[in-house]
Amino acid sequence: MITLQQLRRIAVALLSAIVVCGCFSPVFSSQSGSQEILVLYSNDVLGETEPCG
Amino acid sequence: MGGLSKKAYQVEQHRNSTTPVLNLDAGNLLFRNKPLPGQEYQSRANAEGIVNAYNLMAYDGVGVGGLDLAGGLAFLEFLAERSSFPWLSANLTRKSSGKRVFRAYHIRQVGSIAVGIIGLTGSKAAEYLTTDDAVILPWQEVLPKFVAELVRSCDMIILLSDNALQANEEIAQAVPDIDLIMQASAMAGNLPAMQVGNSLVTQTGRQGKFLGRLTIVWSKSGIWGTDTYRNAFTPLDTDLPDHPQVMKIVEETKARVNKPGNLVQDFTGDGRAIPPFVGWNTCAGCHEKQAAFWQTTRHAGAYRTLVAARQEYNIDCLPCHVTFLRINSDTPESLRTKLPQLPASMQQVGCEMCHGAGEKHVGTGDGRSITRLAGESTCRTCHTPARNDDFNYGEYLKKICCPANK
Numbered sequence: 001m002i003t004l005q006q007l008r009r010i011a012v013a014l015l016s017a018i019v020v021c022g023c024f025s026p027v028f029s030s031q032s033g034s035q036e037i038l039v040l041y042s043n044d045v046l047g048e049t050e051p052c053g
Numbered sequence: 054m055g056g057l058s059k060k061a062y063q064v065e066q067h068r069n070s071t072t073p074v075l076n077l078d079a080g081n082l083l084f085r086n087k088p089l090p091g092q093e094y095q096s097r098a099n100a101e102g103i104v105n106a107y108n109l110m111a112y113d114g115v116g117v118g119g120l121d122l123a124g125g126l127a128f129l130e131f132l133a134e135r136s137s138f139p140w141l142s143a144n145l146t147r148k149s150s151g152k153r154v155f156r157a158y159h160i161r162q163v164g165s166i167a168v169g170i171i172g173l174t175g176s177k178a179a180e181y182l183t184t185d186d187a188v189i190l191p192w193q194e195v196l197p198k199f200v201a202e203l204v205r206s207c208d209m210i211i212l213l214s215d216n217a218l219q220a221n222e223e224i225a226q227a228v229p230d231i232d233l234i235m236q237a238s239a240m241a242g243n244l245p246a247m248q249v250g251n252s253l254v255t256q257t258g259r260q261g262k263f264l265g266r267l268t269i270v271w272s273k274s275g276i277w278g279t280d281t282y283r284n285a286f287t288p289l290d291t292d293l294p295d296h297p298q299v300m301k302i303v304e305e306t307k308a309r310v311n312k313p314g315n316l317v318q319d320f321t322g323d324g325r326a327i328p329p330f331v332g333w334n335t336c337a338g339c340h341e342k343q344a345a346f347w348q349t350t351r352h353a354g355a356y357r358t359l360v361a362a363r364q365e366y367n368i369d370c371l372p373c374h375v376t377f378l379r380i381n382s383d384t385p386e387s388l389r390t391k392l393p394q395l396p397a398s399m400q401q402v403g404c405e406m407c408h409g410a411g412e413k414h415v416g417t418g419d420g421r422s423i424t425r426l427a428g429e430s431t432c433r434t435c436h437t438p439a440r441n442d443d444f445n446y447g448e449y450l451k452k453i454c455c456p457a458n459k
Binding site for chain 2: 033034035036037038039040041042043044045046
């Protein structure tokens with residue numbers, strides 16, 4: 001039989017877990033409405049001295 | 054293409070992180086210039102190697118730049134069929150059918166964001182089009198239409214542009230729904246992300262020496278602010294780790310490029326220097342002291358460095374490692390094809406690369422028919438900023454200037 005106090009502890013733990021995940025998750029967070037992504041980019045691959053040595 | 058394995062390693066590291074990654078190239082990656090006759094095989098082998106490496110790096114989109122067309126449009130189409138990433142150009146079109154040669158755009162889901170990536174080939178690319186059936190349309194005719202299509206289904210729109218900064222600034226002002234413009238212009242250095250209207254414009258410098266990184270904190274508002282992005286450039290230095298599989302591709306490509314039989318016609322020299330050159334050993338007959346000094350310089354060993362790198366048949370490398378004509382489009386093919394098979398007396402940066410070809414001087418003995426001191430412009434032919442960013446004429450001259458006769 002779960003007591004009211006135990007239930008409260010479980011609820012607090014669950015809520016804490018949700019808040020922590022929401023804060024540290026790098027993917028879209030509905031709370032902040034933002035998403036972090038990394039764009040890698042380049043151009044003009046051929047180095048002039050490569051591969052002459 | 055030596056930086057490819059460094060870049061691949063970096064890309065893999067970023068992909069292993071928890072932040073979703075979009076990997077893009079704005080174009081101009083396959084050729085350095087239009088290959089000269091006799092040089093096509095080598096240049097195309099390089100281009101194929103680059104595509105193979107890009108396949109492994111799982112690019113999300115590559116723009117078609119003018120230099121990507123330098124091997125011919127048909128060759129780029131051949132490579133596109135072998136590419137696991139989309140080549141993008143909204144404005145390279147066939148005259149006969151009015152259809153685009155490549156896809157105009159590609160939509161990629163990155164985390165929770167739908168990103169539309171459009172390619173735009175620069176107007177100057179027309180000089181590389183070898184077919185009359187292709188045309189590069191002005192961006193005004195294509196971009197507003199495609200961007201309007203993408204706005205309906207994308208959160209973010211990125212343009213891979215082969216144009217220079219000025220044109221891209223005009224585009225940013227005229228098509229405000231473009232969020233990000235990645236350039237592939239001939240800019241020497243990196244262009245840190247700068248805001249133009251509603252867009253950010255950025256580029257890595259020439260020769261693939263850097264990997265650009267733009268960390269974006271994207272919100273539905275799509276408005277840029279100082280806290281919405283971070284921009285940095287990773288120098289692809291030689292001390293960085295290599296990606297083993299891409300390194301293997303690079304080595305295989307180098308070996309393929311360095312096959313003499315694929316580059317030249319039969320050439321049976323008689324061991325003598327090719328006029329108007331006489332070779333360093335002829336110079337040494339009268340200038341023994343100077344020739345002995347020259348033997349101690351790096352100029353004398355310039356060809357050996359190519360042999361060590363297994364690139365002694367690479368026409369891109371050879372001109373700065375031997376004594377011969379400066380090869381350009383005006384050089385007769387009969388001379389150009391001799392470059393990879395010069396006699397031993399020309400397989401160095403010899404006396405005549407600084408003092409001029411010696412045939413007339415040897416014939417007349419006239420000191421006025423030879424250049425006594427090479428000017429800086431002569432050195433700069435090979436010691437370009439890209440190869441020698443610390444080149445100093447006075448300091449370098451001390452290292453190679455021959456002793457006087459007295």
